[in-house]
Amino acid sequence: MKTTFVNTHKLERKWYIFDAKDQVLGRFSTMIANKLRGKDKPCFSPNHDNGDYVIIINADKVKVTGSKESQKTYYSHSKYAGGLKSITLDKLRDKNPEKIIFESVKGMIPRNRLRKDILLKLKIYSGENHPHEAQQAINLNDHE
Numbered sequence: 001m002k003t004t005f006v007n008t009h010k011l012e013r014k015w016y017i018f019d020a021k022d023q024v025l026g027r028f029s030t031m032i033a034n035k036l037r038g039k040d041k042p043c044f045s046p047n048h049d050n051g052d053y054v055i056i057i058n059a060d061k062v063k064v065t066g067s068k069e070s071q072k073t074y075y076s077h078s079k080y081a082g083g084l085k086s087i088t089l090d091k092l093r094d095k096n097p098e099k100i101i102f103e104s105v106k107g108m109i110p111r112n113r114l115r116k117d118i119l120l121k122l123k124i125y126s127g128e129n130h131p132h133e134a135q136q137a138i139n140l141n142d143h144e
Helices: 025-037 089-095 098-106 115-119
Strands: 015-019 053-057 073-077 084-088 122-124
Touching (some): 015 025, 025 115, 089 098, 098 115, 098 122
Parallel strands (some): 053 122
8 A cells, every 4th residue: 555645736725714703812723723734634744735725804803811912922033132022912903913813823833844835825814805805715604
């Protein structure tokens, strides 16, 4: 018996729409990361990018539990001395709500050569509208 691998170039990728309204951030991000990597497919292989495209709408309405809204902090560094910047979740929600979900999903993707290609298939929008109507995305409001 031989193991057959799906050629990444011949793989048909689907588009999915997820609505982040009233979803808990961690559980929601886990579903998204699994779709992006293709872990729900029978042809999953950790060294191939077999995942699908994911569109997330209503990113500004995602929920967090406990007191994370005021206590969770996101850090970035400019690589210069004294270049550490921090911002809390509630301020980031006002400034750039898409980054909340992006950083959460990014932390669930393995840190390897495929990471950049996997994250490029993630499209996040803070409102109801998105510019991907031509892709005829499958709406997954039921969240499998």
